[in-house]
Amino acid sequence: MSSAEALTWFARHEIRLAWREWLAMMTGGRRKRKRAVIGLIVFAAVLHLPAYAVIGRFAYLQMPLDKSSLIVITSTIFLAWALMLSQAIESVTRVFYARADLDLIMSSPVSLTNVFSVRIVAIALSVTAMALLLSTPFVDVLVIGGGSRWLAAYGIVIAVGLSAAAVAIAVTVVLFRLIGPSRTRLVAQILAAIIGAGFVIALQIAAILSYGTLSRFAVLTSDAAAAFAPDTGSIVWWPARAALGDGEALLLLLACGLVLLGAVMAIFSRQFADTAVRVSSNAMPAQRGSRTTAFRTGSRQQALRWKEFALLRRDPWLVSQSLMQLLYLVPPALMLWRSFSDSSTAIVLITPVVVMAAGQLSGGLAWLTISGEDAADLIATAPLSAARVTRAKIEVVLIAIGMTFAPLIAALAFASLLQALVTAVGVAIATICATAIQLWFRVQAKRSQFRRRQTSSRLATFAEAFSSIGWAATAALALAIPLAAVITGLMTAAIVAATWKISPRRG
Amino acid sequence: MVRAGTSDLANNLANNLDCPDIMIPAEQPSALQVRGLTKRFDRLAVDALDLTVRSGEFYALLGPNGAGKTTTLRMVAGLLRPDAGSVSVLGIDALADPIAAKQITAWVSDEPMIYDKLTPLEYLAFVAGLWGIDPRVSERSARELLVSLGLEPHLHERCEGFSKGMRQKVALAGALVHDPRLIILDEPLTGLDALSARHVKGLLGERVRSGCTVIMTTHILEVAERMADRIGVIAAGRLVAEGTLAELRQQNGRNDTSLEDMFIALVDVEAAVA
Numbered sequence: 073m074s075s076a077e078a079l080t081w082f083a084r085h086e087i088r089l090a091w092r093e094w095l096a097m098m099t100g101g102r103r104k105r106k107r108a109v110i111g112l113i114v115f116a117a118v119l120h121l122p123a124y125a126v127i128g129r130f131a132y133l134q135m136p137l138d139k140s141s142l143i144v145i146t147s148t149i150f151l152a153w154a155l156m157l158s159q160a161i162e163s164v165t166r167v168f169y170a171r172a173d174l175d176l177i178m179s180s181p182v183s184l185t186n187v188f189s190v191r192i193v194a195i196a197l198s199v200t201a202m203a204l205l206l207s208t209p210f211v212d213v214l215v216i217g218g219g220s221r222w223l224a225a226y227g228i229v230i231a232v233g234l235s236a237a238a239v240a241i242a243v244t245v246v247l248f249r250l251i252g253p254s255r256t257r258l259v260a261q262i263l264a265a266i267i268g269a270g271f272v273i274a275l276q277i278a279a280i281l282s283y284g285t286l287s288r289f290a291v292l293t294s295d296a297a298a299a300f301a302p303d304t305g306s307i308v309w310w311p312a313r314a315a316l317g318d319g320e321a322l323l324l325l326l327a328c329g330l331v332l333l334g335a336v337m338a339i340f341s342r343q344f345a346d347t348a349v350r351v352s353s354n355a356m357p358a359q360r361g362s363r364t365t366a367f368r369t370g371s372r373q374q375a376l377r378w379k380e381f382a383l384l385r386r387d388p389w390l391v392s393q394s395l396m397q398l399l400y401l402v403p404p405a406l407m408l409w410r411s412f413s414d415s416s417t418a419i420v421l422i423t424p425v426v427v428m429a430a431g432q433l434s435g436g437l438a439w440l441t442i443s444g445e446d447a448a449d450l451i452a453t454a455p456l457s458a459a460r461v462t463r464a465k466i467e468v469v470l471i472a473i474g475m476t477f478a479p480l481i482a483a484l485a486f487a488s489l490l491q492a493l494v495t496a497v498g499v500a501i502a503t504i505c506a507t508a509i510q511l512w513f514r515v516q517a518k519r520s521q522f523r524r525r526q527t528s529s530r531l532a533t534f535a536e537a538f539s540s541i542g543w544a545a546t547a548a549l550a551l552a553i554p555l556a557a558v559i560t561g562l563m564t565a566a567i568v569a570a571t572w573k574i575s576p577r578r579g
Numbered sequence: 580m581v582r583a584g585t586s587d588l589a590n591n592l593a594n595n596l597d598c599p600d601i602m603i604p605a606e607q608p609s610a611l612q613v614r615g616l617t618k619r620f621d622r623l624a625v626d627a628l629d630l631t632v633r634s635g636e637f638y639a640l641l642g643p644n645g646a647g648k649t650t651t652l653r654m655v656a657g658l659l660r661p662d663a664g665s666v667s668v669l670g671i672d673a674l675a676d677p678i679a680a681k682q683i684t685a686w687v688s689d690e691p692m693i694y695d696k697l698t699p700l701e702y703l704a705f706v707a708g709l710w711g712i713d714p715r716v717s718e719r720s721a722r723e724l725l726v727s728l729g730l731e732p733h734l735h736e737r738c739e740g741f742s743k744g745m746r747q748k749v750a751l752a753g754a755l756v757h758d759p760r761l762i763i764l765d766e767p768l769t770g771l772d773a774l775s776a777r778h779v780k781g782l783l784g785e786r787v788r789s790g791c792t793v794i795m796t797t798h799i800l801e802v803a804e805r806m807a808d809r810i811g812v813i814a815a816g817r818l819v820a821e822g823t824l825a826e827l828r829q830q831n832g833r834n835d836t837s838l839e840d841m842f843i844a845l846v847d848v849e850a851a852v853a
Contacts, residue, residue, distance in 0.1 A: 143701055148746050365700075365704070365718060366700060366702045366704035366705070367699040367707065367708075367713075367714035367715075367717055367718035367721070368704070368708070369712055369713075369714050370708065371711075372708060372709050372710075372711055374705075374708065375707075375708025375709050376708075376709070378705070378708070379694070379697070379705045382607065382696065382701065383694060383697070386696035386737070387696060428723065445715075446692060446693070446694050447692040447693055447694060448692065449658060449686060449688050449692050450686075450692060450706065450753065451683075451709075451711075452657065452658050453656050453657055453658060453681055453684065453686040453707075454681060454709040454710065455678045455681040455682035455709075455710060455711070456709065457678060492613060516730070
């Protein structure tokens, strides 16, 4: 087989793997794919409604635009780029650390530089394809409302995807060179989490400090931002101009994306191969555990709780994922701190953010403790009933959530006792519901599969999200319009009840 | 049936149990008695299997891939619910009272399941905690076990960097730390080097000599030939031959036949029948 043939063959192999992986993620590995695909199409169609609500009113926008509009569009594109960068860093670390075929590929008689060039392109394509999929409802809404010129937005998504993948590869390889294989994995994962959430949170923090509101648009549309922004003819606004149908700007951005990716392939393909070889040849360095004795007197449930807490503390994956959840708590905490000196009514906004974060965090923790059991056989053969095991694991989730949110709620009590009470009740209900949903839909899995927990049951994922959003809205309304809170509370309870009704663990 | 405490065996069990109401038979019962055990997945995996393993015996369960060995042992260990049949562990009905049966049983699978983020000592402390063993006793025995398996330099290292053989040894130590009366091992020597395999075999031999019962599946027929008191051969979910090596040779009609030849002959016959 010639070098070109081998490359083509490997590219086909990569595309086939990426397609199957994507299909498995979308269908949750179920065999009835036709039904799953139909469900996805219906879901995508339904997504056009929220897309219309969010972006529909901007469809009329045309060049020339004022600075504020340019800032908002450019910031939105930058946010999308940051999210794609986060996703791409994830993909790159998986190529280094989690691909089971590295030994096979590296022992085969093919050029590793060529092989990893293909793999770099595969990463760029998968990141871009996912971004295209997610952006389709939004672009569709703009095209329907504002005409075919908005189709250029797809080009922007492609350019953003290519450049994000290129930067992600460069960042990861450089990190690897600087801090070594074992630390790169953890740092890259945390970096991905921070980049994904960081931009929005930074805007919120700026808005709170400057305007006392959680709305990031307050900063973007402010006079101060417009004053600092460059002139409307600047290159900075090319992404916004390209999105609005400027063909020249679009072609230039696409060319930049391709050149960047090409440069990264030329510079880093060889290093990519070296890096993969070093990761696979270097055994994981031994991490020393605590030397204090783990042999303690206590009940069997205490032993289980100790194990769960030890694993949660030592799990870099969870650290990065939890960090992302907790980052969202920074703006409300900041707002709370501000409210002590400035009696702003916007402090009410803290409650839904905290309740939502509690619901999401407890869903993740509940999956890790209930479903993510690495020694399932050991637990199943231990002399204690399944109910006692489950109870101990649920206690771990409740204790962890309590420890995380209690300080914030206690601080809130100093500002408003009623709001602290409502927030505490909201956190408790959102936590119980998210944990219950994870319990009803639990599947046996390895903790390392945490990233893909949502693929095991799309229904559980959506139910958990709707439950958290519902209880967050109910808590907010309880403070503002109590009667409306009764209605949203009943609606959310109905969603949770319906989820239980169709869950496989009912009864 | 008598209350725990009226025989040596019952005394040993009572020391490990924090459930004082568990009833232990007074006379020495079979370590394992399986009757009419049946399990069906897409096809019949275990077919009305009858099996008796005596107390203090090293029993090797052999069979080709997919014969039903692991399914049988998983049902005995309480990991799978049988469709029909009964399982009795040292006189305790394992289906009616699984907690009591689990208290005196240990299970080690061929794929060592341990926690990457715990050290071997922490893992054993957790297992001892789950089985309710006095920490003063379990800490000493955990250290002894890990040292005897050659893991002393790694006592305080997290298991995430361990080789498969080291993980297998940690899992085995975990199975032994609560001093079980019945040890069920599914391919325990997979992935172990010669020295480690010898350590494990030595450890299991010691346990059998101290009155413990070991049931082990293996594809290494030499191990079964050398270590097992009795050997059972399972094919298509049924026990097709059972006995000591001498008895199996007698059944086969030739005294000079190796276990490997007998095994292949038995499995071939069963395959032809199927």
